[in-house]
Amino acid sequence: MILTPERRRWLIVAVIFVALVFNYLDRQIVAILKPVLKSEYQLDDSGYAMLLNLFTISYAVMYPIGGWLVDRFGPRNVMGIGIIGWSLACIGGGMARTIGMFGLSRAMLGAAEPTNYPAQLKVVAIWFPGRLRATANSLCVAGGSIGAIIAPPLIAWVAISFGWRNVFFIAGAIGLMIALAWWLVYRDPPESIRRDVEASAAKTGDGAKFTWPQLWRTRSLWGILLIRFVSDPVWYFCLFWLPGYLQEDSGLTLQQVGMVGWIPFLAADIGAIATAAWSDRMVRRGGTPLLSRKRMLTVVGLLAPLCALTPYLPSAFTTLLVFSLVAVAALSWLFTISVVIAESFPVANAASVLGIAGGCGAAGAVVFNYFVGQLIGSVGAHQIFLVMALLHPIAIVILWTMVREERVPQSPARALS
Template sequence: MSTMTTKVRTYKRYNILLLVFITVVINYMDRSNISVAASAITSELGLTKVQMGLIFSAFAWSYSSLQIPGGIVVDYVKPRILYPFMMILWSIVTLVQGFVGSLGALIGCRIAIGAFEAPSYPCNNKIVTSWFPEKERASAIAVYTSGQFIGLAFLTPVLILIQDALGWRGLFIVSGILGIVWALIWYLFYRDPNKHGKVSKQELEYIEKGGGLTTHITVKMEEQEFNWKDLRLAFTYRKLWGVYLGQFCLGSLFIFFLTWFPTYLVEYRGLDFIKSGFLASVPFLAAFVGVLLSGFTSDFLVRKGYSNELARKAPIIIGMFLSLAIIGANYTDNTVLIIFFLSLAFFGNGLASITWVFVSLLAPKKMIGLVGGVFNFIGGLAAALTPILIGWLAKDGDFKPALFYIGALALIGFCSYLFLVGKVKRIELVE
């Protein structure tokens, strides 16, 4: 068998990508189940929209603030150890949410989940950077990122049915158990490229020649010492600020769908709770199509010899522009048109969601985890601020100002990638 693995080209990177995809689905299930439970929690505990906004936002307080430390941890701790450790902890807290009964306890649980999930996306990006050559990387990022959309598209109705059968407390308990089981599966099956017993020499060479950092990751974790100068450098470059600001704007639309969207449909648009679950899945499916179209088209253009400025930036710029369509929902009471405008906006959000590829392409080689942490930190600020702002803007039951706010940020994100990012080229540090 060992002879065969050295002579036959394997494709184990796709198995790894499947693991990451399912992990993202689990990750976002535990982020979004609170939005499904929101109406029931509000009713049972007597919470206001502003208080519910605080609960939605609490996850991002810790998630965002720990992105930079999380990115540093990712540069040192092997994903096989780090990921299941994180998953077990956040899944236990998810389960505990089913037993609490106060505003403070719910906020505390959401803060804890955010803390334990903080290194997850820098870890995803690190894994893809090590397992995939550059010409396949946008597609790989699109596939695992699509997990947050396709997972929520199909899981939202399922989560609503679970809550209908077991109550909101049962919803959290079931979610937590699923996460713990998946953490054990991850530990059993994940390996780094140069530690994977079934990956062929040909596949490793293909990844390395294409820019995959298989060897670098092992060296980094075992030999490289953290330098505080690296943290300053991560905030120095204009092109990095372009993607940081763009990620904040991108995240603001996404967090609306992750938190307030079911409430918007049920309380503001007056839809039935069960029906709203199926209608809510339509924008997530649109976003799923958008992110896959973006990733595979982007890599196709790279293979055809087009510049990164066109192949990588164009989908994001077009996607940010399409996200402005969310404002159209303010000008109609027709349910079909409302879902159309929201789906078009979320399709644009999906189209723009390959932004992680810019961390792989722009960040200095020794700082991929750190830059990914800063990138996700600033993106996470959207998740910290936007739910509270929407709760305040919609405190009287009118969501129109909130949708205008989201549309304005989409325009800012469009301008950020158009004018700030500049030439797509890795930053080389002068030692």
């Protein structure tokens, strides 16, 4: 079968999807094996928190740098090296015999992983026209949340069957195979694809791009940063706080959480892909790409305030139902705000903007996690859900007032040519 450019771009999407599945699985290993690792390395909870912080700080710092590297050296090189880097870091975790070496492996994992999302966005921006971009983007980044679904049973099974160190070895080996597949499959788009993408894109100049100082003077960059800062924490709550809430407040056992706790994440994946396809359909019917994304995000964002009902819900089933809708809203925003970046900035700047925004979203999650911990320990969960209910409406206001198509200012010489 001849691999036409149209077929190749969907094969590239498939490889990115698999890479992000295992990228997310690798970062979840420590959380799932927490008791084993605490025993192995003689850690208390503060020592375990240190391991998490080594990853998180490296991740937040390297996200903007990863975006710049993608714009500078291209997605093929940066993503390929990044996959190799986090795979070797994962293998290093299995080899570590001291807490210092294990902590170093987690820091390396955090430094290597942020290359993936800016590279993925760059690929979508240069391979897919506006009418397909949101769908392609959502299919790529769905890998992360699919990883959240499969990580607990898969990691537990490998650890029980083959020993906990082999979890790291196997995951790292799979990552190296993904890196090989990436190098074999990925190519820069041919001229026919480039013409199609350029014909559908809003005009931002003849290949022009913002300089770094110019980028920071754009209103849209600050809008995107604020959106990620206020909206990302809702998704992080779904990932890291919802399982505990289902046990402590909704009455489920750990086994029951394992049986049904994946439901909101599956709903989020399906919903986020469907909403992205809906916004693409609006584009195909004549809507401008950026306006279509804004309309979809506004409608979906209005689902998020349903979380304010959580403390008053009568059962775990209703809590799961409400948070399935909230997760659809949160993940739809996380998916499609990347497309908004690609349609607000020149392609040459898109990965850098996503990198900065990703770091800002991680910072928002750190602040919110502290806020949640303080409230749960003092005045209860009601205020937490009330605050969460306000975050996406605030993001909607920012989206409509601050985010627009940014045009590179022409130099006098260019304007006269």
